[in-house]
Amino acid sequence: MHPSSTTHFKPCFNFTLYLNIVQASFMATKQEEKSTKRVQYPLDPSSYKILDEIGAGVSAIVYKAICVPMNSLVAIKSIDLDRSRPDFDDVRREAKTLSLLSHHNILNAHCCFTVDQRLWVVMPFMAGGSLQSIISHSFPDGLTEPCIAVVLKETLNALSYLHGQGHLHRDIKAGNILVDTNGTVKLADFGVSASIYEYPNSSSSSTSASTSAPCLSSSSSIRLTDVAGTPYWMAPEVIHSHIGYSFKADIWSFGITALELAHGRPPLSHLPPSKSMILKITKRFRFSDLDKYRKGHGGKNKFSKAFKDMVASCLDQDPSKRPTAEKLLKHPFFKNCKGSDCLVKNVLQGLPSVEKRYKESKIMHETTPSDDDDHEGDMVKQENVKQRRISGWNFNEDGLELEPVFPPTPSDHHQTKEDDAIVKVVRFESEMVHDESQEHDVASLGAISKLNTSAINVNVNNENVAEHLMMSCIVDRSSRVEKIGGVQVGGVLNNKETMLTTLNVLKGSLEQELGQVKLIMNMIQGEEIHQVVDDRQEHMDQEISRLRTELENERKKSLQLELQLQNFRLN
Numbered sequence: 001m002h003p004s005s006t007t008h009f010k011p012c013f014n015f016t017l018y019l020n021i022v023q024a025s026f027m028a029t030k031q032e033e034k035s036t037k038r039v040q041y042p043l044d045p046s047s048y049k050i051l052d053e054i055g056a057g058v059s060a061i062v063y064k065a066i067c068v069p070m071n072s073l074v075a076i077k078s079i080d081l082d083r084s085r086p087d088f089d090d091v092r093r094e095a096k097t098l099s100l101l102s103h104h105n106i107l108n109a110h111c112c113f114t115v116d117q118r119l120w121v122v123m124p125f126m127a128g129g130s131l132q133s134i135i136s137h138s139f140p141d142g143l144t145e146p147c148i149a150v151v152l153k154e155t156l157n158a159l160s161y162l163h164g165q166g167h168l169h170r171d172i173k174a175g176n177i178l179v180d181t182n183g184t185v186k187l188a189d190f191g192v193s194a195s196i197y198e199y200p201n202s203s204s205s206s207t208s209a210s211t212s213a214p215c216l217s218s219s220s221s222i223r224l225t226d227v228a229g230t231p232y233w234m235a236p237e238v239i240h241s242h243i244g245y246s247f248k249a250d251i252w253s254f255g256i257t258a259l260e261l262a263h264g265r266p267p268l269s270h271l272p273p274s275k276s277m278i279l280k281i282t283k284r285f286r287f288s289d290l291d292k293y294r295k296g297h298g299g300k301n302k303f304s305k306a307f308k309d310m311v312a313s314c315l316d317q318d319p320s321k322r323p324t325a326e327k328l329l330k331h332p333f334f335k336n337c338k339g340s341d342c343l344v345k346n347v348l349q350g351l352p353s354v355e356k357r358y359k360e361s362k363i364m365h366e367t368t369p370s371d372d373d374d375h376e377g378d379m380v381k382q383e384n385v386k387q388r389r390i391s392g393w394n395f396n397e398d399g400l401e402l403e404p405v406f407p408p409t410p411s412d413h414h415q416t417k418e419d420d421a422i423v424k425v426v427r428f429e430s431e432m433v434h435d436e437s438q439e440h441d442v443a444s445l446g447a448i449s450k451l452n453t454s455a456i457n458v459n460v461n462n463e464n465v466a467e468h469l470m471m472s473c474i475v476d477r478s479s480r481v482e483k484i485g486g487v488q489v490g491g492v493l494n495n496k497e498t499m500l501t502t503l504n505v506l507k508g509s510l511e512q513e514l515g516q517v518k519l520i521m522n523m524i525q526g527e528e529i530h531q532v533v534d535d536r537q538e539h540m541d542q543e544i545s546r547l548r549t550e551l552e553n554e555r556k557k558s559l560q561l562e563l564q565l566q567n568f569r570l571n
């Protein structure tokens with residue numbers, strides 16, 4: 001799985017049931033088209049002539065094609081139903097959502113139908129392709145601010161409409177923002193979008209993260225609890241999905257997308273997309289503390305204050321403090337926003353076609369290490385990160401990047417026992433990420449989403465560690481026992497001394513492992529305490545700020561009273 005690929009974790013699906021659902025969604029789409037008098041695109045594959053491959057997702061290939069009877073260019077997303085079995089719900093949802101939405105900045109599908117084991121979604125062809133493909137090909141260091149403003153404003157229009165209709169997109173990123181030759185920007189890919197109307201209102205207070213059903217928060221706003229989206233763009237509350245999330249999760253991803261457009265890639269994308277790593281990051285770094293990190297940075301700022309303020313407001317850890325899409329549209333950053341011709345002149349002009357870019361990127365992939373290898377490369381580059389404990393994160397304002405902070409160590413070669421343990425933990429995380437099958441990671445994430453616990457982030461790390469430890473114990477021990485077994489089978493059992501020596505070695509290693517287990521247990525307890533302390537600190541900070549406001553109000557009131565009293569005396 002590509003790190004920037006969409007992730008959606010949910011229970012397995014019944015294939016026959018799924019085909020029925022797609023059929024039903026499909027019929028609903030057709031009926032909708034009839035009632036809104038939309039042009040009906042042909043529903044048979046022979047009406048389309050595939051011209052080129054223009055992109056690929058996790059289980060889909062996107063083609064540029066021509067609809068022969070209409071003589072118009074289209075994009076066909078061909079989804080492998082066999083490969084995307086766990087995503088059936090997404091596909092159905094995408095078809096249904098798209099059939100109900102109509103907005104200038106939202107990419108609607110013309111139609112969809114099944115071709116053998118594939119679902120074809122026929123869409124308007126957006127000649128510029130996705131912003132991600134544009135950036136990665138021609139703007140690796142990001143776009144200029146005026147161009148970013150145009151893209152973001154158009155995306156916000158779509159988001160504001162979408163939220164107004166009760167939908168969350170849940171996968172906002174440059175890869176899902178498409179642009180046409182005339183600079184029109186459209187939001188696409190509703191595979192993991194969710195509608196609050198799909199779920200009956202429930203007063204359930206369940207915080208189970210295993211279901212995709214939403215629950216109501218104390219503020220009575222709808223809250224979803226399933227883990228959906230793409231890791232680097234995911235809001236903290238989506239990662240900590242047991243607490244529930246709502247429209248503001250899209251605003252976080254929008255903020256990350258702004259940084260992606262500005263910087264060429266999302267923050268932290270140089271780190272492996274291990275969920276536990278992201279949990280650590282979002283826990284430790286408060287984007288709302290941006291100002292703290294600004295102090296002392298005297299370098300030349302590439303981006304305006306308005307841009308940074310806008311991004312910082314989207315990246316507030318507290319979803320309730322993030323602005324709505326509608327409010328964001330009124331942010332000063334968008335005040336003097338240019339028109340789409342700005343994109344035509346500065347981004348699209350001279351840009352190779354989407355198919356050419358895709359071909360080039362494929363060749364690049366073949367000749368250079370794969371994404372996974374890239375991450376391996378990243379991991380090698382970050383050998384120091386693995387070797388040393390990260391104590392926090394600094395925000396590099398100029399680079400709009402998070403940088404790890406390491407506690408000073410006397411020498412890298414003289415690590416303490418505790419550091420050793422942490423190195424193992426971090427290494428294990430990296431191993432998980434590099435597991436080719438990805439099943440381990442996905443399975444862990446699935447397990448995480450099933451956890452009904454308030455200390456989910458602590459459990460994630462430690463479950464992985466414990467699981468790893470247990471597995472290595474089992475493997476090691478079974479091979480050792482096998483060896484002893486081999487000795488037995490070999491008839492050397494009469495050599496008591498050899499047997500005793502072997503057993504002593506085994507005992508020693510078991511004691512060593514027991515020590516490791518104890519160490520891990522201490523770490524888990526330590527993390528829990530750390531979490532409690534963090535929560536208390538946060539609570540105290542909030543209380544102090546509330547008291548300060550109250551004090552300020554009282555001071556103003558008494559000032560007013562004093563003024564009134566003076567006036568009274570003068571009169």
Ligand SMILES: Nc1ncnc2c1ncn2[C@@H]1O[C@H](COP(=O)(O)OP(=O)(O)OP(=O)(O)O)[C@@H](O)[C@H]1O
Nearest residue numbers: 005006055056057058062075125126129130133175
């Ligand atoms: N309607 C379209 N017109 C032109 N190009 C398109 C269109 N739809 C998709 N593409 C191109 O195909 C690429 C892949 O799109 P797709 O939606 O399958 O994958 P993704 O969003 O990158 O991945 P995933 O959805 O798996 O996270 C896009 O990045 C874009 O360049």
